Amino acid sequence: MTDSSQQKQDQTRRTVLAVDNLQTRFMSRGPALKAVDGVSFSIGEGETVALVGESGCGKSVTAQSLLRLISPPGQIVGGHIYLEGDDLMTRSQSEIEDIRGNRAAMIFQEPLTALNPIMTVEKQLAEVLHRHHPQRRKEARAQVLDMLQKVGIPDPEGRLRAYPHQLSGGMRQRVMIAMALLSNPRLLIADEPTTALDVTIQAQILELMRNLCSQMGTALLLITHDLGVVAEMADRVIVMYAGRVVEEAPVRTLFAQPAHPYTRGLIQSTPNLATHQGQLVAIPGLVPTLADLGDVQGCKFAPRCSMATDKCRSEDPPLQTLGPDRAARCWYADEVMQTVSAQA
Numbered sequence: 001m002t003d004s005s006q007q008k009q010d011q012t013r014r015t016v017l018a019v020d021n022l023q024t025r026f027m028s029r030g031p032a033l034k035a036v037d038g039v040s041f042s043i044g045e046g047e048t049v050a051l052v053g054e055s056g057c058g059k060s061v062t063a064q065s066l067l068r069l070i071s072p073p074g075q076i077v078g079g080h081i082y083l084e085g086d087d088l089m090t091r092s093q094s095e096i097e098d099i100r101g102n103r104a105a106m107i108f109q110e111p112l113t114a115l116n117p118i119m120t121v122e123k124q125l126a127e128v129l130h131r132h133h134p135q136r137r138k139e140a141r142a143q144v145l146d147m148l149q150k151v152g153i154p155d156p157e158g159r160l161r162a163y164p165h166q167l168s169g170g171m172r173q174r175v176m177i178a179m180a181l182l183s184n185p186r187l188l189i190a191d192e193p194t195t196a197l198d199v200t201i202q203a204q205i206l207e208l209m210r211n212l213c214s215q216m217g218t219a220l221l222l223i224t225h226d227l228g229v230v231a232e233m234a235d236r237v238i239v240m241y242a243g244r245v246v247e248e249a250p251v252r253t254l255f256a257q258p259a260h261p262y263t264r265g266l267i268q269s270t271p272n273l274a275t276h277q278g279q280l281v282a283i284p285g286l287v288p289t290l291a292d293l294g295d296v297q298g299c300k301f302a303p304r305c306s307m308a309t310d311k312c313r314s315e316d317p318p319l320q321t322l323g324p325d326r327a328a329r330c331w332y333a334d335e336v337m338q339t340v341s342a343q344a
Contacts, residue, residue, distance in 0.1 A: 013044025015084075016186050016219035017066070022079035024065045026290065027072070033290035035061045035074070037243040043187070043219040048210065050222045050234035050251070052266070056287040058243040059223045060109075063189050066221075067104060068096050084186060102132040104187040105180035109195055111172035115164040121148075121175055122160035128182050147178040151208060170201040177209060184216055191223045206233055227270045231255060236325060239263045242293055242300035245319060246329040257337050259328035261305045264336060299330070307332055 024036035036058050043049045051059050064070055066081055081088040083104060108114040116124055125144040129135060148156035151174040164172055173193060180188055194202040210233055213220045222233055230237055237254045239247040247260040258264040265283040285304040288296060298315050302308040311331055319329045
């Protein structure tokens with residue numbers, strides 16, 4: 001698919017999720033810690049958007065905020081979360097509980113801790129249906145079996161009686177996907193869904209998620225630090241650093257011509273067999289802790305950036321639009337893109 005045809009397809013997609021200036025803080029004895037700092041983005045029907053960045057950049061807190069899973073000392077202090085035009089920030093707690101697992105669902109990082117260890121697979125899946133779509137036990141069982149078959153679990157009848165600890169990691173993850181998709185959600189959030197799996201099973205799970213979401217028209221927010229997964233799965237990419245969006249672009253554009261030094265650093269630090277690159281280039285330093293962010297003047301990435309100038313260290317850059325579906329939070333985004341093009 002060409003970039004122009006991809007843009008036309010993106011324009012025809014109906015928006016499922018629209019996040020506007022989301023702000024999540026963790027309260028402490030000192031100043032409130034900014035875990036999510038003014039994040040905005042959207043996802044269309046059937047679209048896969050990857051949220052990437054190093055550990056500690058705010059990806060998982062953003063995901064939990066979308067379903068209002070933040071608990072004290074965390075608190076959402078500003079912004080809007082629109083699910084098909086419905087502002088979730090105005091909904092009561094009981095209404096949000098009806099939305100979770102129904103219109104919006106989440107696949108967590110480690111299924112063994114997310115699944116109930118003393119309940120069988122059948123009981124856990126049936127519970128989701130009874131919670132949101134009350135029906136007869138026979139009908140619920142048939143629907144559960146159908147979903148287990150869709151996610152590729154062998155001998156689904158036998159697996160219904162199994163407990164989580166009796167399943168392999170790949171099977172548990174498939175059960176989690178089945179549970180998330182049972183109610184045909186409009187939005188699916190997958191938080192590092194393949195971290196604990198080997199490479200072969202990881203590829204199978206990702207392919208399964210992509211196919212099912214495409215068939216059902218589900219918007220998928222994929223949270224990961226693995227750029228190989230991003231290249232394989234995503235339509236668009238959102239790069240986060242220090243609780244903020246620092247770059248957003250279609251996946252091909254981002255890999256071919258990153259506009260932010262942080263994105264460029266992430267790509268350079270990832271092995272690429274196609275280019276036969278030699279030694280990997282590591283990003284110096286560490287992601288600042290939430291407590292340290294308040295001491296960073298100007299651009300939050302400046303202390304680790306080889307291109308940083310006095311302007312970067314004193315003035316905080318805004319998220320600038322660079323083109324259709326393209327933005328970057330850098331004073332020198334044009335120079336970064338030119339440097340990448342020259343090297344290519």
